[in-house]
Amino acid sequence: MSIQVYWHKRDFATQKAERFLKERRVGYQSVDLKKHRLGRREAELILRAAGSLRDAIDMEREAVKSHPIAYTNDREHILGYLIQTPSLLKTPIIREGNTVIIGFDEVRLMALLSAAQGRP
Helix, strand or coil: CCCCEEEEEHHHHHHHHHHHHHCCCCCCCECCCCCCCCCHHHHHHHHHHCCHHHHHEEECCHHCCCHHHHHCCHHHHHHHHHHHHHHHHCEEEEEEECCEEECCCCCHHHHHHHHHHHHC
16 A cells, blocks of 8 residues: 655645544654655546546635636646646645545545545
């Protein structure tokens, strides 16, 4: 089981996700998006997991509202913007293999941990 927690700011949801994993003694890799740029495949995986393109983007922040990503629906443009500026994403992004959870969702995280522990 190799869990990665992507973040760009230590907000409350990111702290909750890290605390949740630590309390259950689950090892994880913390990935600071300010230091680690997303690859194209990682960004595509995150967008696919979000369902809609807008669900992956943190539309609450002023920096996002003033960015061109807030006004386009073109998948390729959004993908390019996210690769260049990953701070536009909602965090935390919790990834285990091809499974991605955006934001802190305790029920989905428990299901992810249960499924991951059942695999060899």
